[in-house]
Amino acid sequence: MQFDIIDITQDEVDELPAVRQKLIRTAQQKKNELEHKLEQQLQAYYCLCNTNNMYLSSLYNDKKAELEAEVDYQVEILREQLLFNLELGEPTHDGETGGSGSDDSGYIVDYELSYLERYIAVRDFYLAIEDPAERMALYAADEVAAEYLGSYYSTLYNYLSTFN
Secondary structure, three states: OOOOOOOOOHHHHHHOOHHHHHHHHHHHHHHHHHHHHHHHHHHHHHHHHHHOOOOOOOHHHHHHHHHHHHHHHHHHHHHHHHHHHHHHOOOEEOOEEOOOOOHHHOOOOOOOOOHHHHHHHHHHHHHOOOOHHHHHHHHHOOHHHHHHHOOHHHHHHHHHHOOO
């Protein structure tokens, strides 16, 4: 994947911790999606102008400038959030800082994932611990998971406690 949302090389990305790599990849994917959607909208509008014999009109150029300005605005928001999150070292969700996001949690804390995806990531991490007593002690003490999973925390606790 080519990273152009911020000025960073692939080698620099590879040297970053997994959490920061995930932040950059997610932001870049969102930027790519915005640009792809822009191209689709412009193509559809171009076809509309041509079918209505308005290809000599300035409507297409006006619409193109309007859509590009909106995409530039959205990309700038993504860029600012990414830079803030990279400095902070943790993802945010709707402007709120979340969890500790530290690398010692053992799983990637990404608040842009759905609760089901978070649940699966944390579940898989704890199921990899073979000793049931150790697994439950670590999970019960995991404050990051409690905040990260919300109401799913107790559900996962009950699920993990069945493996004795």
